[in-house]
Amino acid sequence: MTDTGSRAAHGQPSVAAAIARFIASQGVERVYTLPGSHVKAICGELERAGIRIVSARHECAAVHMAHAEAHLTGRIGVAIVTTGPGLTNAVTGIASAYLARTPLMVLSARVPDPQAGMGALEEVPQGALVRPVCRYVREISDGRHVLPALHMAATAALGGDGPAGPVYVDFDPGLLKQPIAAWHLDQRWFSAVARARRLPDREVIERAAQLLHDGRRTLVIGGRAARGTGPLLERFLQAYGCVYLDTRESKGALPPDSPCSIPALRARAIAEADLVVTLGRRLDFELAYGSAAVFSGSACFIRIGRCAEELIENRRGDVEICADVESTLSALLERNAAPKASGLEWRDELIRANAEKTAKMTAAPVAPPAGADGRIHPFALIDAINRLVDDSAICIVDGGDILSFARVRLQAHTYLDLGPFGCLGSGVPYGVAASLAFPSRRTIALIGDGAFGFSALEIETAVRNRARALFVVANNDAWNIERQEQLARYPGQDLGGDLSACHYDRLAQSLGAYGERVDEIATLDAALERGLANMPAVIDVAVRRDVVSPDGKAGLAEVPALHALPSWDGAERRAIGRGIPPPED
Numbered sequence: 001m002t003d004t005g006s007r008a009a010h011g012q013p014s015v016a017a018a019i020a021r022f023i024a025s026q027g028v029e030r031v032y033t034l035p036g037s038h039v040k041a042i043c044g045e046l047e048r049a050g051i052r053i054v055s056a057r058h059e060c061a062a063v064h065m066a067h068a069e070a071h072l073t074g075r076i077g078v079a080i081v082t083t084g085p086g087l088t089n090a091v092t093g094i095a096s097a098y099l100a101r102t103p104l105m106v107l108s109a110r111v112p113d114p115q116a117g118m119g120a121l122e123e124v125p126q127g128a129l130v131r132p133v134c135r136y137v138r139e140i141s142d143g144r145h146v147l148p149a150l151h152m153a154a155t156a157a158l159g160g161d162g163p164a165g166p167v168y169v170d171f172d173p174g175l176l177k178q179p180i181a182a183w184h185l186d187q188r189w190f191s192a193v194a195r196a197r198r199l200p201d202r203e204v205i206e207r208a209a210q211l212l213h214d215g216r217r218t219l220v221i222g223g224r225a226a227r228g229t230g231p232l233l234e235r236f237l238q239a240y241g242c243v244y245l246d247t248r249e250s251k252g253a254l255p256p257d258s259p260c261s262i263p264a265l266r267a268r269a270i271a272e273a274d275l276v277v278t279l280g281r282r283l284d285f286e287l288a289y290g291s292a293a294v295f296s297g298s299a300c301f302i303r304i305g306r307c308a309e310e311l312i313e314n315r316r317g318d319v320e321i322c323a324d325v326e327s328t329l330s331a332l333l334e335r336n337a338a339p340k341a342s343g344l345e346w347r348d349e350l351i352r353a354n355a356e357k358t359a360k361m362t363a364a365p366v367a368p369p370a371g372a373d374g375r376i377h378p379f380a381l382i383d384a385i386n387r388l389v390d391d392s393a394i395c396i397v398d399g400g401d402i403l404s405f406a407r408v409r410l411q412a413h414t415y416l417d418l419g420p421f422g423c424l425g426s427g428v429p430y431g432v433a434a435s436l437a438f439p440s441r442r443t444i445a446l447i448g449d450g451a452f453g454f455s456a457l458e459i460e461t462a463v464r465n466r467a468r469a470l471f472v473v474a475n476n477d478a479w480n481i482e483r484q485e486q487l488a489r490y491p492g493q494d495l496g497g498d499l500s501a502c503h504y505d506r507l508a509q510s511l512g513a514y515g516e517r518v519d520e521i522a523t524l525d526a527a528l529e530r531g532l533a534n535m536p537a538v539i540d541v542a543v544r545r546d547v548v549s550p551d552g553k554a555g556l557a558e559v560p561a562l563h564a565l566p567s568w569d570g571a572e573r574r575a576i577g578r579g580i581p582p583p584e585d
């Protein structure tokens, strides 16, 4: 039977057409999917509504693509996955967006309601499967619920009434083709959903300004909500004499060479600050859960955010400001409570020490040495990528050791990595979506060979969709961060850390992309340039596996009980052992 088009019986639009119109009204330009009979009606209508359908090779990759689209454009990302295995394949991507707090709408269809519970093809409890990792879940069987539910879903995804994140709505497949009554098509449902602004109370601004005035050593830590505040944030840091640390979710809020940024002195700043200001940031595993044994026990906290995770989780703020970061920084700047001059000594000392340490790290040796076998040092590969990164470039990183090397060396203005879910396999899909969303910007994805394998077939998606991204594989023939830790802990016992010596350039060629292999530093720059001229391209680079990465040195793979890092774990254990009372309110 052929599709009857956007008008179902009686000349009324179908439910599928109403869904497509809603998605278009949210400013969505691309929807990521993989075909399945149950959801075809929606995809057909999306095409008619002028939305580009990007079809991936795996539903998890489709969700990752929608994730990158949302992260980079600030608009809601949309993925449509089919029933049963289509949905279960998507769960990993949904969970990753949940932890990253990325606004994502996942739509699906389930088995027809009249067959539910009878042993239908592909039947699993879809809503129940995704509920713990979604901000909103709704299963629709009636036309009158369609638009209100989509509106609620978009509001929740954007963080209107809680943290932003993924939402899930599925439909009875028969319903999709039915007409939707004009009564249910109130035009207001088709307005773009925007997150309402939230302004800070005057009284909390007064209290925060007083703390900022008294603070002698003020550290500001960026979170998701810091992105997009660039010049305002810079003015705030200057006015209040603060130093600044970004985190992976705020990377790009300030340019890499911002004067108040002190990325090389992270541990010292955290330990010494007497006032910590968090900008829409959870105090999660990357910030030692705000522990009084890692941060100074007596430090005051000003926590700015719109939800409990950002405001009170793990450590109470001395001032908790439930408001947008942007309006709070503006209000504090207007308040103009400049800090006591003596406080600036610490800031100046940290900026100086940071510059000195950075200069040492980036100076000699000019090129970090190759291995005895000629394989390239990971830092030398990252240096070569840095030479290609301009202000508008989008950098993506996925992998274990290579991620760790990149986080200390890659000079990225716009950055996206595998996120707090540590979701290997996101790099290729992120690269595809980034280059489709911003075709005039350079997209470079740096990916470990292990991570690459999860979604290598998405290179074919890139070719088919003319996604002009450069994929650089850091190939050490291993799940190296795991392999190194395994061998250090259990010498001689290799339990699956090694991978075969594959040539991913050849795999890429077989998928229709440009591919080149690089075995020595002398040919690296030219190969990367040729890759940029022939995107989508995969440059497969043989890198050393014997260099221990910063995360390897820090013991990230050891998984201590109390913290992500053994040093923080030890600090907390010692504090507990000394019987130190918790910090006063």
Ligand SMILES: Cc1ncc(C[n+]2csc(CCOP(=O)(O)OP(=O)(O)O)c2C)c(N)n1
Pocket (backbone or CB within 6 Å): 398, 399, 400, 401, 402, 403, 422, 423, 424, 425, 447, 448, 449, 450, 451, 452, 474, 476, 478, 479, 480, 481, 482
């Ligand atoms: C989906 C998933 N499976 C397993 C892991 C555990 N893990 C973390 S890093 C890593 C090794 C990654 O290898 P590769 O991408 O080649 O990077 P390398 O460490 O070799 O630089 C593994 C297996 C994970 N984070 N995600």
Ligand SMILES: [Mg+2]
Pocket (backbone or CB within 6 Å): 448, 449, 450, 474, 475, 476, 477, 478, 479, 480
């Ligand atoms: Mg590897």
